[in-house]
Amino acid sequence: MKHLREGSKSLILKEDMTVVSQREIAPRIFEMRLLGEMVHEMKAGQFLHLRVPDPSKLLRRPISISQIDKENKTATLVYRVEREGTAILSSLTAGDRLDVMGPQGNGFDLSVLSAGQKALLIGGGIGVPPLVETAKQLSAKGAEVISVLGFADKSAVILEDELRRYGKVYLTTDDGSYGVKGYVSTVIDELSEEFDAVYSCGAPGMLKYVDKKFAQHPHAYLSLEARMACGMGACYACVVHLKNQAEASNKRVCEDGPVFAAGEIEF
Ligand SMILES: Cc1cc2nc3c(=O)[nH]c(=O)nc-3n(C[C@H](O)[C@H](O)[C@H](O)COP(=O)(O)OP(=O)(O)OC[C@H]3O[C@@H](n4cnc5c(N)ncnc54)[C@H](O)[C@@H]3O)c2cc1C
């Protein structure tokens, strides 16, 4: 394992990790388990920057860490095959090696919650994976976890059982083919309880709703996506703008994020 840079807040490593298993858990959605020393450094909500094993693919692909098992030195990623890069990643099988940079970014701040407090987790589609480790760690510290997950339709539903292990799960589908018909907002707007922290990850439309709804909440967090190149804060390919500030106030999703506080970023 090679140390690429040791900054004040992050240690970026590069390692050839070993693929332990890979399987398709829903149409075009794969779960890949990786083994390596880097697992010891991983935190909920961080991502890995994966080199696609193909010489024509120069840019790494950012994928969130879905589950961390420090004891067995394995991490699980769940990703959707979009185009060529992710298609090549999905063809890897047990025993293959994968060049991984990370763990990168600032993950979810779980320290704001203590035992007996309540967390609301909001996930949409392929944004659900990082919530599994988040739920696992919150529940381990005695917090109550309630998840609201939204998917396009029944075939796209993933990680429902995993999240049910850690608390109550509400599920919505856009077309009503499973769970409540509608978006996550359909359920959340009806919840009467107060939450001590909110953690969310999903499509921009969903995050925009969460951002607005919880803008005044002291502990509401959104995990964002952006097109990335270097993935370690140097190239500024991934900037987002701060709300109510001049154009020059940029934040980098890869380095300052991917997690930001609600009310902080301009959508
Ligand atoms: C912080 C972060 C975490 C992510 N976590 C997950 C995850 O857990 N599961 C998952 O399925 N997807 C995740 N994504 C999206 C994933 O990175 C893209 O789907 C993937 O890079 C697409 O690669 P491709 O070669 O198949 O597609 P192409 O469209 O051919 O990719 C071309 C280029 O665009 C970049 N790109 C394309 N889509 C995205 C995107 N949405 N975000 C950033 N760069 C993109 C690629 O990295 C590549 O450099 C995440 C993105 C970010 C930024």
Ligand code: FES
């Ligand atoms: S991808 Fe280079 S700064 Fe974020």
